[in-house]
Amino acid sequence: MERNKEKGKFEQQQDQELPLGSVGFMMGVTYRKLTALLQQRLKDYEITPEQWSVLYTIVRSQGLIQKEIADRTHKDKPATTRILDHLESKGLIFKEVGKQDRRSFLVYCTDKGRKVIEATIPIEAGMTDVVKAVLSENELVHLMDMLMRIQAHASEMLEQESRE
Amino acid sequence: MERNKEKGKFEQQQDQELPLGSVGFMMGVTYRKLTALLQQRLKDYEITPEQWSVLYTIVRSQGLIQKEIADRTHKDKPATTRILDHLESKGLIFKEVGKQDRRSFLVYCTDKGRKVIEATIPIEAGMTDVVKAVLSENELVHLMDMLMRIQAHASEMLEQESRE
């Protein structure tokens, strides 16, 4: 009887402490927290974290086609189109129709776009510092390795399972 | 000259292999891949992963107020309101006005809601198996621990920095 009561109390407590213990949800929560912090820090530059990642990719490699940008940033084509729209309307990038392949556009950053990235690279780097404040160098490396393994395997599974 | 050429080739390759190495972005990509897989597997039940997490919380603890659900699922109040709207329109939950506090609603699941969760718990558990296919038991524990540390620290930083 007493043990039952105790167990009841324990379970009730667990209920409050561990509402959703699965990896996927934890990862989502952590990602959103990190992103919100980065967004906060990028506020003065009027660019979102996802826009930053796309613009960064463009600054590093001028003249990519959208499909290639989509692959490198792990976005699908519609998402890429729309983020590029935002970047274009802010005057940070421009497009040019492909000469050989007229289906595609070559994407370039403007001077303004390059300057935004140059100015914000330290901010993005600061996010790694935030993580390193609670993780050792080894742990960070291990974390990245695990994330890559999970990501690769989940992609594989998804492709497999959606193919029928 | 030759060395320069080689280096150019190497950098170009790096360019393709490591487009965005930062933790935050990697975590977002991994989260989305896991979520997409879960969504695929939940397809027959007409419920999304985020809806699942909210419904699961309700099934485990009947009569929570929305604020409490928001806290446990790490969502803000608007997001919670809208997800509850979806669950309600599918007949999986219902609300009841609070007796003591008439600002709040007590949320309960319907029979249908409970059955959906009971039927899909194995599917959600299957996501852990997907992760365990590429991570040892120890690594998974370590990963969860690191995620919690990062999440807590990022929350702290965000609160600190948004407070001025």
Next chain:
DNA sequence: AATATATAATTGTTTATGCAACTATATGAT
């Protein structure tokens, strides 16, 4: 050459997040 098929990009729809503004009810201080 004509036709089928693949690919690049766009548009529309649904779901979800984050932020700000708002309503209604509770609580605290004078």
Next chain:
DNA sequence: ATCATATAGTTGCATAAACAATTATATATT
């Protein structure tokens, strides 16, 4: 008791992801 403040919930707006369908151009097949 009144007035200020806090809290629960909702609504509106911007951004983004996932999926399906569409358009336009390339490539492959016969």
